[in-house]
Amino acid sequence: MAYRWRYLNETGNETAGPDETFAxxxxxxxxxxxxxxxxxxxxxxxxxxxxxxAEVYGPMSLHEQT
Structure with missing residues (x-):
């Protein structure tokens, strides 16, 4: 199978991002x-x-934790 990222905006809706796949x-x-x-x-x-x-994990924030 190929791994890829689903990208989400600040409201949690799917948004466009790089179309990359990984082994x-x-x-x-x-x-x-x-x-x-x-x-x-x-x-x-x-x-x-x-x-x-299939979701492996996420959603995971890209914002740094403070």
Whole structure:
């Protein structure tokens, strides 16, 4: 299966984001670790990791915890 991210805006609605797919969960998570600031700048507030169409986890906020 292919892993990908579902992108959500501040109201929790799905929004457009990079159309990236990954061979496995660690690869998807590494990509997110490297790109989350840019996603936040694009108006993406949270993400959900998908394996094909099945939710692995999320939604997970991209905002830093204080």
């Amino acid at each position: 496995d969960q660690p690869e998807a998570e590494e990509w997110l670790t490297d790109t989350w600031p840019e996603l936040l700048d694009q108006g993406i507030d949270s993400v959900t990791l998908l394996d094909a169409e």
